[in-house]
Amino acid sequence: MDFSLQQDTPEMSAFRQEVRAWLEENMKGGEHLRWSGNWSTRENDEEYRFRRALAGKLGQKRWLFPTYPVKYGGAGLTLDHQFVLETEIDRYGLSLGSVFYTLARLVAPAVMKFGTEEQKLEFLPPMLRGELAVWQVLTEPQGGSDVANCQTKAIRDGDHYVVNGQKVLVGHHLPPDYLWTFVCTNPAGKRHENLGWLYIPANLPGVTLQHMHLMMGIKNAVFFDNVRVPAKYLVGGENNGWKVANSYLELEHGGGGSVAEQPLFKRLIDHCQKADFDGESLIEDQDIRDEIADMLIDLDVQRLMGLRNFWHRYVREPHAYGGPQFLYFQRMVRLRNSERVQKILGYDALVPDNSVHEVADFEYTVRSGPGWLHGGGTLDTDRLIIARRLGLGRPAQEAAPTTVGE
Amino acid sequence: MDLKLNDDQNMMKKVAADFIKVEAPSYRITDWYQKKQAFIPALYKKTAEVGWLGMMVPEELGGGGTFLMDCAVVFEELGRAPLPGPYFASGVLAAQLMLDGASPEMKKTWLPKICDGSAVIIPAISDDPMQFGPRSVQTRAFKSGEGYKFIGAKRFVQDGSAASHFILAARDDAGQVVLGLIDRNAPGVTVTEASGFMIGAAEVKLESVEVGKYAVLNGSNGAWAVVESALGKVLPILCAYKVGACQEIFEMTNEYTRTRVVFGQPIGRFQRVQDHCVDISIHLDGARWTTYETLWKLDSGIEARASVHQAKAVASEAYYQSCNFSHMVFAGAGTDYKHPLMAHSVLAHSLYQYLGTPLYHKRAMVDALYPRKLKRAG
Numbered sequence: 131m132d133f134s135l136q137q138d139t140p141e142m143s144a145f146r147q148e149v150r151a152w153l154e155e156n157m158k159g160g161e162h163l164r165w166s167g168n169w170s171t172r173e174n175d176e177e178y179r180f181r182r183a184l185a186g187k188l189g190q191k192r193w194l195f196p197t198y199p200v201k202y203g204g205a206g207l208t209l210d211h212q213f214v215l216e217t218e219i220d221r222y223g224l225s226l227g228s229v230f231y232t233l234a235r236l237v238a239p240a241v242m243k244f245g246t247e248e249q250k251l252e253f254l255p256p257m258l259r260g261e262l263a264v265w266q267v268l269t270e271p272q273g274g275s276d277v278a279n280c281q282t283k284a285i286r287d288g289d290h291y292v293v294n295g296q297k298v299l300v301g302h303h304l305p306p307d308y309l310w311t312f313v314c315t316n317p318a319g320k321r322h323e324n325l326g327w328l329y330i331p332a333n334l335p336g337v338t339l340q341h342m343h344l345m346m347g348i349k350n351a352v353f354f355d356n357v358r359v360p361a362k363y364l365v366g367g368e369n370n371g372w373k374v375a376n377s378y379l380e381l382e383h384g385g386g387g388s389v390a391e392q393p394l395f396k397r398l399i400d401h402c403q404k405a406d407f408d409g410e411s412l413i414e415d416q417d418i419r420d421e422i423a424d425m426l427i428d429l430d431v432q433r434l435m436g437l438r439n440f441w442h443r444y445v446r447e448p449h450a451y452g453g454p455q456f457l458y459f460q461r462m463v464r465l466r467n468s469e470r471v472q473k474i475l476g477y478d479a480l481v482p483d484n485s486v487h488e489v490a491d492f493e494y495t496v497r498s499g500p501g502w503l504h505g506g507g508t509l510d511t512d513r514l515i516i517a518r519r520l521g522l523g524r525p526a527q528e529a530a531p532t533t534v535g536e
Numbered sequence: 537m538d539l540k541l542n543d544d545q546n547m548m549k550k551v552a553a554d555f556i557k558v559e560a561p562s563y564r565i566t567d568w569y570q571k572k573q574a575f576i577p578a579l580y581k582k583t584a585e586v587g588w589l590g591m592m593v594p595e596e597l598g599g600g601g602t603f604l605m606d607c608a609v610v611f612e613e614l615g616r617a618p619l620p621g622p623y624f625a626s627g628v629l630a631a632q633l634m635l636d637g638a639s640p641e642m643k644k645t646w647l648p649k650i651c652d653g654s655a656v657i658i659p660a661i662s663d664d665p666m667q668f669g670p671r672s673v674q675t676r677a678f679k680s681g682e683g684y685k686f687i688g689a690k691r692f693v694q695d696g697s698a699a700s701h702f703i704l705a706a707r708d709d710a711g712q713v714v715l716g717l718i719d720r721n722a723p724g725v726t727v728t729e730a731s732g733f734m735i736g737a738a739e740v741k742l743e744s745v746e747v748g749k750y751a752v753l754n755g756s757n758g759a760w761a762v763v764e765s766a767l768g769k770v771l772p773i774l775c776a777y778k779v780g781a782c783q784e785i786f787e788m789t790n791e792y793t794r795t796r797v798v799f800g801q802p803i804g805r806f807q808r809v810q811d812h813c814v815d816i817s818i819h820l821d822g823a824r825w826t827t828y829e830t831l832w833k834l835d836s837g838i839e840a841r842a843s844v845h846q847a848k849a850v851a852s853e854a855y856y857q858s859c860n861f862s863h864m865v866f867a868g869a870g871t872d873y874k875h876p877l878m879a880h881s882v883l884a885h886s887l888y889q890y891l892g893t894p895l896y897h898k899r900a901m902v903d904a905l906y907p908r909k910l911k912r913a914g
Contacts, residue, residue: 131605132538133832399906413906416899423898426905427822427850434825441539451817459818513814514807522793522813523804 133437142210149193149218156187157222165223167488167498171347173303182263185229189260194226195238202242202250203258209444223393223487233266234258237310240327244366244374252362253329262307265332267297267352274299274504275511277312278322278372282354284313284364291315291328291364293336293357303348305339306332311354312375315368325371329363345501392429393490398422398471412474421470428463435459450529451519458512461503468499539828545609552613555586560617562876569879572729574620574736575656575698584653588614589627592770593635598648604769605831608776615780618883620735622656622695624774630657632770633703637715637753637762646717657717658699660690660740661763661891668892669900670713670760675742677706677714682749684708684716686742694890696738697729703753704742705763715759716747734886767891769834771844775827775851778887781880782820782858788876789813789862803865812861819861823847823854845901849894855884 138146160180166172188194189203196212198204205211216226227235234257241253256262273279282295293313308329315326330337336357342349366374399422402412412418435456442449471492472479482493503509521529541549559579568576583589591607593599600606607628614623631650634643634657649655663674675688686706693702699720708714720727724745730737755762790813793804803809830847833840859881863870870877892900 131540131828131832132836133829134537134836137537403906411909414908419899419902419906420895422906423849423902426901427826427846427898430826430846431818431822431850434829435821437537438539438821438825441537444537445540455814455817455821458814510807513811516814516817517804517807517810520790520813520817522790522810523802523806525794 138214139210142214145211146214146218149215152191153218153222156184160184164485165487165489167494171494171497172484172488173348175304178302178304181224181229182260184224185232185260187260188226188229189258192258194229194260195258198238198242198254198258203255213444223489229260232263232306233310234262234264236266237264237329240310240374241329241365244327244370249329249362249365253365257308263302263304264308264310265301265306265352267300267309267311267330269297269299271296271298275508277375278325280312280314280325282311282313283317284315284326284328284359285317286315286361286368287358289361290358291361293328293330293354293359295354297352297354299342299344299349300352301339301350303341308332309337309352312371315364315371319369322372323369325375326368327365327371327374328359329365330357330359331363334359345497392433393487394467394471394495395425395429397486397490398425398474398492402474418474421473425467425470428466432456432460432463451516454512454515454519457506458509458516461509461512464495464502465499468496471495541609545606548606549609549613551586552588552610553616555583556613556617556619560619565617565619565879566874566876568620569735569882570873572731572735574695576621579619580621580623580656580698581653583621583623584651588623589653590631590647590651592628593631593647593651597643598651599631603835604772605828605835607773608827608831611773611776612780612783615777616784618777618781618784618879620883622658622698624770624777625658625695626650626656626698628770628773629659629766630703632766633659633715633753633762636765637755637759638717639750642717642750642753655700656698657701657703658693658695659703659705660693660696661705663688663690665692666889666893668889668896673705673707673713673760675704675706677708677716677747679709680746683752684714684747686716686718686745686747688742690740690742692730692737693740694886695736696727696740697736699727699738702740704740704747705759706742712758713760713763715753715762717751717753718742718745718747722746733882735882736886768841768844771848771891772827772830772834774887774891775823775847776831778851778855778884779820779824779827781883782816782823782854785858785862785877785880786813786816786820789816789865792865809865812864815861816858819854819857823851826850842901842904845897845904848892849897849901852888852897853894855880856888859884 163177163180166174166177185194192203192205193215195203196205196207196215197209200206219226219229238254238257241250245253257264268277270281272281282293282297284291284293297311309332311328311330313326313328314324316324334357336355338353338355340351340353342351402418402422405412435452439449439452439456442452475492479492479496483491488494518530559582587600588610590599591602591610592604595601611624627650631647634647646655646657650657662668662672664672675686675690677684677686684706686704688706701720702718704716704718705713706716718725722745724743726741728739730739753759753762793809793813794802796803826847830840830843833843859877862877863881866875866877869875872878
């Protein structure tokens with residue numbers, strides 16, 4: 131076995147140099163910015179604009195989706211190249227997937243797999259060039275985990291679908307360009323056979339956004355009031371939406387893996403080394419050290435699960451339950467860490483510090499522990515998916531199939 | 537990056553699995569555990585012939601000269617059974633203590649015997665039922681001629697009854713730890729099997745036991761440095777044994793949810809039951825990957841002190857908790873000593889504090905990363 135990440139071939143080493151030099155040049159002007167997490171809760175417009183501009187530049191270089199075919203706006207490079215790009219941008223505390231405040235990272239593979247050639251040629255290039263902010267618009271007021279119980283209707287009317295309904299808990303503080311929307315295309319149809327995906331331009335008449343103020347920051351409600359969406363925006367065919375959802379949600383459910391580092395832990399250690407109580411440094415306190423031990427183990431196991439998933443994706447050998455297991459574990463670790471941080475810092479853990487990267491901010495950590503227990507499904511749906519993948523309670527050959535994302 | 541086993545390792549894994557299928561089928565394992573037979577000499581001999589004792593000992597000293605990862609692959613399969621016996625204690629740990637602390641003459645004499653199974657050498661470090669570390673060594677070593685006289689009692693020596701010899705830790709007049717090799721049948725040595733909810737432990741009493749100067753393994757930086765150095769390499773092998781055990785528990789528990797029908801349906805349809813399997817998966821994979829990464833670091837010459845402690849803490853807890861979650865699924869049936877889970881449950885409890893509890897190793901992990909300013913002994 132070999133866990134080392136940095137064994138570049140001469141070709142990759144040259145590419146890494148190129149990427150590093152490019153980033154040095156193009157990250158200029160962002161030195162004073164303190165990044166938000168993957169999902170902004172800071173509502174920092176300057177940071178948002180910098181990241182969108184950076185995404186545009188990366189997209190122009192075709193480095194945002196490096197492995198995609200050239201004709202769709204990718205660079206036709208290998209996963210090795212993507213890995214180099216991911217690790218280099220990680221040095222700045224950013225990630226390729228979230229640099230531009232969009233869920234294009236999830237949407238593009240679905241279009242790639244289920245779109246027609248015309249759709250791919252039309253939808254993908256601007257998305258892959260980083261020009262667009264795309265939101266995933268899935269959750270509805272009456273149901274999050276039960277996504278198949280979709281009440282937003284899209285009824286065919288000539289060359290259009292007429293969309294009516296409401297989605298909630300999506301997006302950021304600034305508006306999107308497209309809405310990747312789960313809809314019911316046949317209200318009279320059977321469950322799982324009556325759904326579809328629409329790639330809806332956000333500026334169509336009848337689309338209204340309304341901020342929702344949440345524990346994790348600003349998200350939105352999206353209202354569709356007789357929105358006429360040209361039929362060409364239906365991806366994957368009418369009533370075939372469940373199949374599309376099942377395939378690409380694996381990515382959201384942790385199948386993509388992660389190789390990111392944990393700046394929160396470093397900052398906590400730093401705090402414990404500097405802070406003292408009655409003359410003794412916090413880091414010398416055995417109770418504090420025991421909290422640190424548990425946190426370190428959680429984070430290391432999480433890192434290793436991410437690495438394992440990355441590897442399975444890399445060699446294209448699906449891991450039966452690795453995706454949802456990683457996601458589940460990550461949520462639990464975030465929750466436990468949120469409590470650990472408060473145990474160590476008390477009131478100080480409740481005071482935001484905008485001078486650091488959001489993912490290392492103690493207040494954000496405390497808030498996002500319980501706050502992010504549900505993104506992309508609840509803890510309990512994670513467990514359910516793992517159980518299905520393990521084929522618990524059913525003959526082994528009936529275990530749910532796994533999918534590998536792009 | 538490459539997270540797969542290589543072809544050789546896959547072959548070793550298969551050989552080990554096949555061996556166990558023939559020599560130690562489930563019904564024999566449960567029988568041994570129920571009767572507390574922690575050492576089956578005939579089986580031990582056979583494993584020596586396959587080359588599983590002293591796998592990492594250099595070939596010129598009778599061993600296999602393998603990497604840690606290769607040895608771990610075999611131990612994972614042994615743990616699946618779980619095969620009882622001093623495979624780790626003598627074949628791995630005692631061998632490593634010899635390699636790190638013994639004189640060239642001692643190595644030449646004893647390592648081939650460890651490897652062919654004719655000597656079963658059991659390390660006996662801690663005197664305490666729970667503690668580990670140099671302070672847990674309470675047996676006294678009094679100067680006697682050019683060697684020592686050991687006096688003390690080690691209440692729980694894992695695999696103690698299997699021993700032909702012991703590597704014993706004691707403290708001299710200056711409070712320094714010394715290590716001595718003694719014959720089980722030497723005058724003053726009494727070995728009494730411990731009884732209780734455990735397997736393999738024995739009390740070793742030492743009433744003025746002579747340890748000659750040629751039987752001392754104090755290395756060049758003191759005996760505790762020898763213990764630390766040896767454990768720093770081979771603890772992940774013990775972890776691999778536990779990983780294999782967790783894998784077996786995971787599979788048998790999942791299978792039970794498919795075949796056990798209650799309220800008219802397989803119990804795996806109940807989400808509460810599914811949760812227990814999910815929890816086992818997390819303990820299993822946490823143990824597996826911390827262990828693998830540590831083995832890789834050691835085989836690659838990368839500093840791994842904290843990782844070794846981490847793997848030991850995670851794997852011991854994983855084995856213990858996997859048993860508990862499995863008990864939740866098997867319920868009454870799983871508490872029968874005739875059930876395969878009971879072998880694991882007894883063993884997981886026995887190994888929980890062996891060579892340091894999870895808490896001990898968590899603390900040692902943090903100490904390795906962020907050394908304390910105020911150095912406390914132990």
